[in-house]
Amino acid sequence: MSDVVTLQGYLGTWAAEDDTRKAVAAAVERMAQAGVAIADMVARGPLAEHFARIRGEDANAAGDAQKELDVIAEEAIVSALKAAPVAFLGSEESETPIPLNAAGTLVVAVDPLDGSSNIDTNVSIGTIYSVLPYSAEAFPDPVEALKQKGTAQLASGFLVYGPSTLLVSTVGAGTQVFVLDRASGDFILARATVEVPAATKEYGINQSNIRHWAAPMRAYIEDCLAGKDGPRGKDFNMRWVGSMVADAFRIFTRGGVYLYPGDSRKGYGEGRLRLIYEANPVAFLVEQAQGAATDGKTRILDIVPQKLHQRIPLVFGSREEVEKIASYY
Template sequence: MAAGESVTLEAYLDRWAGGDADRGAVAAAVRAISAAGVGIADLVARGPLEESLAKIRGVDPNAGGDAQKELDVVAEERIIAALMPTPVAFLASEESEELIPVNPAGRLVVAVDPLDGSSNIDTNVSVGTIYSILPYDAAAHASPKDAVMRPGRHQVAAGFLAYGPATILVATFGAGTHVFVQDRASGAFLLARENVEIPAETKEYGVNQSNVRHWDAPMKGYIEDCLAGKEGPRGKDFNMRWVGSMVADAFRIFTRGGVYLYPGDKRKGYAEGRLRLIYEANPVAFLTEQAKGGATDGRTRILDIAPHHIHQRIPLVFGSKAEVETIASYY
């Protein structure tokens, strides 16, 4: 990108896709998701003026096992509508138990968390949309679910939108991680940072430390060593930063480094962590590795883990590569 040049997401996708049909399909899906995200961002920005959207919907949790808010459903509906004219065959969503048929002639499957961090809707904290894109061939896959139930290394693109002071798209197409920001004057997403690199070393970690009593020994040991500071075995002082909305925590890491930790613990329903592999951990891990960071469940590279359920949960550590490797060494 030349100095002073403003590259729109549309132009970037056109240049990236060229005349390749497979890339063109991916570009169409990303355009649709980003367009849906603009509408979702507008609803989020209305805050208490749309108070009904922050209310819990019914008494049953969503397919992912979390309380479902009205805006979760609205976000999913907007994404489905946006994807209908694109080459996306099926959508896997946190809000739905089974795959959602989209376009019978599609050549992609998309996995999405329509509104990550929705528990923060009514507190004016950044929330977002996370997506993962995988190739789909009806002749090669026994079922659409087979196309989704593959290790994350098979992703062809991934990203997230963060709805905060700025509406931001962090995206990868398998060759670097890039940041686009919506220009509110024109409405277009503009390329703000190309080929982001997460610093390998860090003095910052993000974790919900109130759960320390529930953690296993390796995670307790790591945090205790961080808290010991310069006088401890790590030989340096650490800062803790925790928003509780993964897209907000992730964007901080892509901006200045750090690590994010959501381990499994001893509480009921938390043994395997709380984040979903297919539509949360996999896309974030893909973005992180493309930004020269690392992502693991403590023992295994996230992108090598074979899913056994669409809504499978998993422990997640991602961010600055050297620090992720240090955390893994505790296990």
Template sequence: MSELVTLQTYLGTWAGSDAARKAVAETVTAIAEAGIGIAELVARGPLEEGLARIRGTDPNAGGDAQKELDVVAEERIRAALLPTPAAFLASEESEELIPLNPRGRLVVAVDPLDGSSNIDTNVSVGTIYSILPYDPAVHADPVSAVMRPGVNQVAAGFLAYGPATILVATFGEGTQVFVHDRRSGDFVLARAAVEIPVETKEYGVNQSNARQWHAPMRRYVEDCLAGKEGPRGKDFNMRWVGSMVADAFRIFTRGGVYVYPGDKRKGYENGRLRLIYEANPVAFLVEQANGGATDGTTRILDITPHHIHQRIPLVFGSKAEVEKIASYY
């Protein structure tokens, strides 16, 4: 039996004696450790009284209803990052950047609890993170360190809190999957150098919104539904959880394509997912796993944000299918 590789072993090998890499490794370790605590809270479900309750009447900084668990998750991550080389935390739950280590040289962007609207139904939820370099001599305004195209990320990943607690991570050298071993307390490498199949017969989209879609998306899904008899010449399955980390992990496991388009509804013109907190880190992970990620036509990692909480349509997964969707526009 081959020796198990823990997250700490993997990070130590990857970082070596490089100071910048060591800083990233320390930051990812802190996020992973915070995730273990968040997973425990999520697992207790309704036993943790009030955590699934909507917090007040005002939405969070991203415009979504905010639950108590969103706030607790953000606080867990903030506390874990305080002693790390992270200078600031950008969070979907907060309007402004949160200061951390004044000597830090990294900025972390995070969705503390993606899919929290599903928490009452016991669906997998998760934490998504993105790490960018920060140099105060270059970025006089720390926000400018975050407002850069996703190609500038040095690491990204997400934790999925489901039957197992999973960490999907990239440091720009492939995408790796780690599983939290509850016996040892370690994250253990389960799949190295993940590759998303190029072709697929599976797509994920909330089809209840079809009447609101623009013509290219309607045509794409109609052609999928037509199956072997239609222009695609093959039958498709549709899968949709509604929690992006769960849908994403399925794609890393068996391929497929995830689609969250903009539509005609007020507030949905650019979809509902955030470029900085969700689209960029997932796009980095997907591309490192031989997949593709666009806003329908443009590569996600090439897009310059114009607002810290900017929303964007998102298509990601099997590369050939992502390219096929772009051909409809």
């Protein structure tokens, strides 16, 4: 077992004596630690029935129904990051940035519990995070620090709470997968280099909404459905979990493309996923794994956030298919 590489060991080697990298490594390690605590809570399932309960009549800062475990997950992350050089935490669950360490050189954006609507159905859910540089001089308002373009990210990742607890991580040196070893409590490197296949015959979308989509998205899906007899000349499979971290991990494992377009329904015109908390971190991971991520046309990492809880359409996965989708617009 001498060749086992832990998350701490991997990050320590990557960071070496660089102060910025050491700060990033500390933040990622603390996010992983929070993930262990959240995974334990998720694993209680029906034994903690109140976790799936919606909190009153209120929605979270992003306008979604807020469950008890959403809030508990955020609290676990806040507690963990207090031991890292993180000045502020931006969370999908909170209206404004949460202050942590005044001397911190980083800000972190999180979706504490992605896919929480699936808690009571025992579907894999997860935590998504993004790490960005910060200084009080450059960003007197911490909101502006969180609104940096995706290209400014120093690290990003997501945890999946499923049959195993996984961390998909990048610090800008490719994308790696770590798995939680319950015996030791360590995250162990399982895949040192993740590469999303460039081509695919698999797509993931909630096709029941096809009547609400704009013409380019409808045309793309209709061409896929036509299979080898249509203009694409090949048959496609469709996969859709409805929990983005689960759908994303499938794509990191075997390729494919994920689509969550905007549509004509009230509140869906600009998409439903958050640019800062979901799209940017996943886009960074995908690009580091040789894939691509767009809003249908424009590279996600080039989009300047205008609002803290801004929503956006999202397409990511196998590069050739993402580029093909853009050609429909």
